[in-house]
Amino acid sequence: MVFKTEKENMSTVVFDLKGMTCASCAMTVEKSLKKIPGVKEASVNIATELATAVIDPNVVSEREMAKAVADAGYELIISHEKKEAEKDTYTEKVKEAKLRMIWAWLITGPLALLMILDMTAVVKVPYFNLINILVSFPVIFIVGYPVIRSAFVALIHRGTNMDVLIMLGVTASFVTGILALFGMNIADYSAVGAMIMGFNLIGNYLETSAKGKASEAIKKLLKMSAKTARILDKDGKETEIAVEDLAVGDTMLVKPSEKIPTDGVILEGDTTIDESMATGESMPIRRTIGDKVIGATVNQMGFLKVRVTNVGDDTFIAQVVNLVEEAQGTKVPIQTLADKVVGIFVPAVLFIAAGVFLFWLLDPATGHRIMLMASSFLPWVNPDLGIVS
Structure with a gap:
């Protein structure tokens, strides 16, 4: 915890956060902090993964704030657990995101080519349905594990985020392959689910790289110290x-x-x-x-x-770092507006997808298209607002 200013027994503090993947996650953390007695204001910046709060230190402790954030499914780093950036954690995150992206497309690339050949009847691939399932499974559930885990954590804590949309979309696509394997009259879209996860991992890599650059100023300042x-x-x-x-x-x-x-x-x-x-x-x-x-x-x-x-x-350096962190943790008006929209975006998408599911359910002749129509709406709508916000 870093105390910045004190006025009328109120202090401004900044915390590092872990586990956030989108603006919807930031909104969830922000709401959990604002509910704590003694917290007057709270602002969470997804780009820098920082939470800035105005608190009464006589009423609320950092451990209480950490518990509230943990109950929401995320992690708040309290002061004595924070190491002053000697370890470049963002470099490690970027490496991991890049590795997952590469593995996803090393596996999915050949599968996509086989799918195109099979669909155009250039080459009839034997046991293509089984190949789809066996190849898609590691991409979706092993390489894409952080996305799946993030979605389940959000759902367990009665929340939603962008990863929920991805998880539902790719899981539904994978299930079509399982159903087709057991003889149901449904098209196999498990390979499409793997491709969706691959594209999402590209986005995750680009996002993680951008976040690392946002913290470069602080790293350079800290490296100047003896x-x-x-x-x-x-x-x-x-x-x-x-x-x-x-x-x-x-x-x-x-x-x-x-x-x-x-x-x-x-x-x-x-x-x-x-x-x-x-x-x-x-x-x-x-x-x-x-x-x-x-x-x-x-x-x-x-x-x-x-x-x-x-x-x-x-010290002078510490105060400069604090000012930079405070500036990075402060939202501009347009970001506040975007966060409000994102707060209802994911539930709205899920509601519309459920509506699409019910609509196609009423038509027995096209019943096999129910899952396709509903699931296809989930992942592709995700970047439109999530990345912009």
Whole structure:
């Protein structure tokens, strides 16, 4: 948790979130946070996977907020569980999304070609129905497992998201293959279900890549900070410690060309400091005894003794990161409008699909087309509003 401002006992905090896949997920998390006593405002940004909330810390705790989000089927990262971005989690997510996309199309590509050949009667593929089922199953239920899991989690928690539409569409398509295999008069569309999952995984990969780029600014800022600091202990001996272990009042030793570990005041020394990362000033600035220095700036010339004045969330770099996170977590008016639409979009699509199912059910002559007509409406309508929002 990062405290940003305090006014009338209210604090603005920012949390990382996990498990969200679409704007509908963000709306669900936002509603769960707003229901908690002590939470005045809450805003969730799907692009950055950040939740920004105005709370009364005397009324609500971060664990209560984490539990409320967990009850909705998602995960909120509380402060002592959050590691300051040393590990590039988005890089791992992008790699996984890319791998799933590649595997999906390595399997589905040949299947799609066989389907075209079979439909055009160029080549009559023996046991094509069985091949469809055997090849489609791993694409839909193994490679596409995160989508299926996300949909079931949403349904278990009495919610809906875009993955619910995909799951219902591809599952219904797969079931047509099973029914056809057992002799029912119904066309086999299990291969189409695999293709739909493949296209959806392409979208997931592009979305994950975009989210990773949205957090690049914060990563670059955090990488600017020094990792260790040399201090004088009580006996006057020089000791190297992690920057996180610095305390206000410690005396840091900074050699020429080294980064200043954290904010402080010069006790001894005269130097010039490159403060371009903080102020944009292209020329080094002269600093001497009594002057304040900023963490992560570069000492260029002299040897310095610096007394620590700010650590942790009170440092200049931390405040800049907080401001960037707050800006990323804030919604523009058009996004707020889009989220309201998305809130009713998925239920509306499910309602229309059910209506299509019932409509075709009334016509016995075309009863075998019921599942096709209803299921085909579900996945293809998904990107139209979900991606735009």
